[in-house]
Amino acid sequence: MNKGKALRAGDTIGLVATSSPATEEMLNKAIAGLVELGFKVKVGETCYETYGGYLAGTPLQRAGELNAMFADDEVDGIMCMRGGYGAPQILPMLDYDLIAQNPKLFVGYSDITALHTAFGQQAGLATLHGPMATSDIAHGLDDWSKQYLLRAMTRPEPLGPIINPPGEDVVCLVEGQAYGPIVGGNLALIATLMGTPYQLDTRGKILFLEDIDEEPYRIDRMLTQMALGGLFNDCAGVVIGTWTNCEPKKREGFSVWDVFQNIVVPYGKPTIWNVQIGHGAFNMALPFGVEATLDATHGVLAIEESVTV
Structure with missing residues (x-):
């Protein structure tokens, strides 16, 4: 399997909205939470978008931004803002060859299941089913979940x-x-x-x-x-x-x-x-x-x- 690198303090996490939107208040709390964990954050434009009420931007916008995060040398890992609905819409628009050639740690769950599946089968990318930015980190992760998340993200060793x-x-x-x-x-x-x-x-x-x-x-x-x-x-x-x-x-x-x-x-x-x-x-x-x-x-x-x- 293709694998992203283990993250270190000071590395940059690209934040993407592949599914539903979130409020700016929760987004800001999520960014602060990731910074508190020791990371820099590069926020995708879709994180501020709303399309049709239940989507964070058009499918083309969301897919394009996700492709761009994998291609961006300044981004060390990628975390989804939240789930909801919309990830299956973008599967045909993703560049799986680009993703396979630029493997990065990719984190999310719920609606992000569609992306985990596609990345694993189309790009041979190992991914992390885990807490997301506005869904979890913005609310304050419990210590048990935080421990597992940080271990998986930062230590290149089996859990x-x-x-x-x-x-x-x-x-x-x-x-x-x-x-x-x-x-x-x-x-x-x-x-x-x-x-x-x-x-x-x-x-x-x-x-x-x-x-x-x-x-x-x-x-x-x-x-x-x-x-x-x-x-x-x-x-x-x-x-x-x-x-x-x-x-x-x-x-x-x-x-x-x-x-x-x-x-x-x-x-x-x-x-x-x-x-x-x-x-x-x-x-x-x-x-x-x-x-x-x-x-x-x-x-x-x-x-x-x-x-x-």
């Missing part, structure tokens, strides 16, 4: 075991061990890319899933779509993150736990539940595209390869 904060137990759903690169991200985005040139390839890989604000019947529908597409049959193992505000709203019935038991567990792939990554109170950084070991029997996911050089 090793991903350990939950105290009081959050990892649960084994299916025993066994799996080995392979980690891929995945937000369930809704993985489902969105099904049947497109950017569909997630899970063959021989450890699949990570998380989401927010989706009722169990919607999660059922998206997992079923993935199952019909062969993603669970192909994967080596499954890591299930957090499912914030995903309870049934209008009726009693299956919980998210039940849905995974019904759809994913029967595939018999080593599977763990409740890793604190996603839209919850904690959001530990998780490298994508690098080798990992999943010991589901003992509830341990260990990152065996650095996401940076």
Whole structure:
């Protein structure tokens, strides 16, 4: 895999808005937060844009700026301002050859799942599923998540075991061990890319899933779509993150736990539940595209390869 360099104090992070807009107040707080972490910040123009109410600039603007950040020698790493919606729109407009030739650490989650997938499969770029600028850093990262983010961004060494904060137990759903690169991200985005040139390839890989604000019947529908597409049959193992505000709203019935038991567990792939990554109170950084070991029997996911050089 292509890898960006590990960041050091004083390095410049390029801030991009690939999806939805944010307020200038939150943007300023995010910039201050990144400076406090020891980085310089180069803010993309799209971070100040609003297009159609729910987009930070046109698809062409957002794609062009992201391409430019990879090409910019002054930018050492790239972080997304926030998720929301819009990243899938720009996938056909990205210059994957340029990105492969100028690898940089790329950080984001949620809607950014589309970019993680495309970068990994089209540019061979290892990326970091982790906290973003206005979504997380502007609000003040908890110490646990901050520790994982900084370790992943600044140390060119494997993260090793991903350990939950105290009081959050990892649960084994299916025993066994799996080995392979980690891929995945937000369930809704993985489902969105099904049947497109950017569909997630899970063959021989450890699949990570998380989401927010989706009722169990919607999660059922998206997992079923993935199952019909062969993603669970192909994967080596499954890591299930957090499912914030995903309870049934209008009726009693299956919980998210039940849905995974019904759809994913029967595939018999080593599977763990409740890793604190996603839209919850904690959001530990998780490298994508690098080798990992999943010991589901003992509830341990260990990152065996650095996401940076």
